Amino acid sequence: MTGPESALGTVRAVAFDVFGTTVDWRTGVAEQVSAVARRCGADLDGGAFADEWRAMYLPSMRRVNAGERPWAYLDTLHRESLDELLERHGVGAAFDDAARAELVRAWHRLPAWDDAAEGLARLRGKYVVAALSNGGFALLTSLVKAAGLPFDCILSAELARRYKPDPQPYLTAAQLLDVAPGELLMVAAHGWDLAGARGAGLPTAFVARPAEKGPAGAADRAEDVPSDVAAANFTDLARQLGCP
Amino acid sequence: MTGPESALGTVRAVAFDVFGTTVDWRTGVAEQVSAVARRCGADLDGGAFADEWRAMYLPSMRRVNAGERPWAYLDTLHRESLDELLERHGVGAAFDDAARAELVRAWHRLPAWDDAAEGLARLRGKYVVAALSNGGFALLTSLVKAAGLPFDCILSAELARRYKPDPQPYLTAAQLLDVAPGELLMVAAHGWDLAGARGAGLPTAFVARPAEKGPAGAADRAEDVPSDVAAANFTDLARQLGCP
Numbered sequence: 001m002t003g004p005e006s007a008l009g010t011v012r013a014v015a016f017d018v019f020g021t022t023v024d025w026r027t028g029v030a031e032q033v034s035a036v037a038r039r040c041g042a043d044l045d046g047g048a049f050a051d052e053w054r055a056m057y058l059p060s061m062r063r064v065n066a067g068e069r070p071w072a073y074l075d076t077l078h079r080e081s082l083d084e085l086l087e088r089h090g091v092g093a094a095f096d097d098a099a100r101a102e103l104v105r106a107w108h109r110l111p112a113w114d115d116a117a118e119g120l121a122r123l124r125g126k127y128v129v130a131a132l133s134n135g136g137f138a139l140l141t142s143l144v145k146a147a148g149l150p151f152d153c154i155l156s157a158e159l160a161r162r163y164k165p166d167p168q169p170y171l172t173a174a175q176l177l178d179v180a181p182g183e184l185l186m187v188a189a190h191g192w193d194l195a196g197a198r199g200a201g202l203p204t205a206f207v208a209r210p211a212e213k214g215p216a217g218a219a220d221r222a223e224d225v226p227s228d229v230a231a232a233n234f235t236d237l238a239r240q241l242g243c244p
Numbered sequence: 245m246t247g248p249e250s251a252l253g254t255v256r257a258v259a260f261d262v263f264g265t266t267v268d269w270r271t272g273v274a275e276q277v278s279a280v281a282r283r284c285g286a287d288l289d290g291g292a293f294a295d296e297w298r299a300m301y302l303p304s305m306r307r308v309n310a311g312e313r314p315w316a317y318l319d320t321l322h323r324e325s326l327d328e329l330l331e332r333h334g335v336g337a338a339f340d341d342a343a344r345a346e347l348v349r350a351w352h353r354l355p356a357w358d359d360a361a362e363g364l365a366r367l368r369g370k371y372v373v374a375a376l377s378n379g380g381f382a383l384l385t386s387l388v389k390a391a392g393l394p395f396d397c398i399l400s401a402e403l404a405r406r407y408k409p410d411p412q413p414y415l416t417a418a419q420l421l422d423v424a425p426g427e428l429l430m431v432a433a434h435g436w437d438l439a440g441a442r443g444a445g446l447p448t449a450f451v452a453r454p455a456e457k458g459p460a461g462a463a464d465r466a467e468d469v470p471s472d473v474a475a476a477n478f479t480d481l482a483r484q485l486g487c488p
Contacts, residue, residue: 128385128386128389130385136422137420137421137422138420138422139422141372141374141397144397145396152385152388152389153381153385153397154396154397154398158420176382176402177381177382177385178381178382178383
């Protein structure tokens with residue numbers, strides 16, 4: 001990790017990953033899985049199920065980026081993973097199409113981490129702040145609205161029809177914001193996302209979200225993730241970027 | 245004009261035109277033209293110049309939509325029109341490249357109409373509210389941020405690489421918001437924009453902006469523009485759409 005000043009002096013806009021970095025997907029999805037399962041008369045541990053579901057996320061996107069299948073929305077990938085997972089748990093019969101659709105929509109409404117809105121509001125005074133997620137544009141618009149997050153604009157891998165960590169979503173984001181890749185800081189709690197951004201020429205900020213994967217999960221740690229700046233949360237990031 | 249209830253009962257999202265409908269381009273551009281001209285030692289009537297500049301807007305976009313030239317950003321079209329206009333006024337020598345670039349950027353920072361932020365805030369409680377303009381994504385993001393307008397997201401003709409009133413920008417907007425064209429209400433102060441939206445299957449709302457084209461200009465009037473609903477301003481539109 002180099003000093004913040006070196007790579008960050010030219011930053012004009014800041015792009016934030018959403019799932020895990022800005023919002024707490026695990027708590028949100030676990031609660032909604034538990035509620036729907038209870039209603040359907042199935043016995044499922046919401047937290048464990050959320051973890052298994054999320055674990056299928058990167059492999060499902062990898063197949064799109066590898067060209068093994070055409071572009072498919074995150075909602076579609078989530079639904080396919082869900083169908084597979086319910087069968088694996090032997091509870092497929094309990095969940096009809098409406099219940100499955102409701103579960104896929106759990107990813108559209110998730111609680112923000114406590115520091116997110118405040119940190120974004122501070123950074124917004126100096127930078128253009130954008131959401132940049134693998135979630136679809138409509139999903140992100142709903143999510144950001146429901147969570148009351150003050151982003152200046154929504155960007156999505158959908159606009160590039162390639163998923164992060166492919167370089168294209170990062171480059172499309174910079175192009176749409178009319179900045180050079182080196183002027184767009186990518187913020188994420190995941191090493192794989194920051195590695196993709198760095199490969200596309202973006203400076204990177206790691207934000208620790210130790211609770212992201214639950215009590216038993218192994219969230220990425222700053223010491224293992226190369227980045228231009230590492231922060232404890234969004235308000236700490238704002239402070240380090242000169243927005244106290 | 246049919247009653248609001250008929251076409252509007254299924255509306256889930258509202259897209260707003262920006263130049264003229266949400267912001268007062270004429271006042272903003274006129275002031276900035278006057279200021280830059282004064283500094284460059286040229287004698288220009290800011291208001292009249294703004295009118296002439298804006299009059300070149302539709303023809304310049306028509307050439308893109310007709311396939312007579314490849315996709316070009318609104319900034320590029322504005323610059324070409326500006327260069328031509330300065331020559332026409334015989335003041336080309338007074339404006340160097342930096343002054344011209346500054347004038348093109350006048351379109352990035354314009355004052356909102358008084359009722360815009362309040363009306364959007366009310367509508368936002370019930371609908372997803374989006375900006376949908378021929379301005380580029382970065383231009384719109386800057387403009388909306390500087391004017392403090394509470395849009396849920398920014399959409400732009402740039403995402404379709406076709407300008408309104410071509411059907412594609414309206415259809416791309418609906419697709420990105422994950423709604424059917426009939427569920428996306430297009431709001432504009434211009435008959436040509438609403439005609440384009442209607443052609444793409446969107447319901448339409450006309451908002452009167454009588455001062456848009458200045459004291460001598462002929463702004464579009466509700467009685468001449470077919471639409472599903474006509475409103476005096478954004479707060480009146482909010483009231484008519486059930487967001488008092």
